[in-house]
Amino acid sequence: MKLMELFKVEIEGIEMKDYGDFANAYITYAEIDDPVTGKRRELTEEEIDDLDSSYVQEYIWDYIH
Numbered sequence: 679m680k681l682m683e684l685f686k687v688e689i690e691g692i693e694m695k696d697y698g699d700f701a702n703a704y705i706t707y708a709e710i711d712d713p714v715t716g717k718r719r720e721l722t723e724e725e726i727d728d729l730d731s732s733y734v735q736e737y738i739w740d741y742i743h
Contacts, residue, residue: 684708685718689738703738705729 688707708721 682710684710689741705734
């Protein structure tokens with residue numbers, strides 16, 4: 679999946695004992711503006727799983743800080 683702007687993101691697994699990399703944190707919910715319909719929609723579990731892991735890690739890092 680291409681990188682896209684995420685909205686209403688929910689993150690779980692943030693544990694301060696993992697400070698530094700927060701390796702256990704993950705996205706459980708997110709919405710996007712669908713390029714096909716032009717409407718905002720919820721990402722499926724598969725789409726969330728397909729997000730680039732580096733992008734997710736950076737997103738979580740930015741969210742925490």
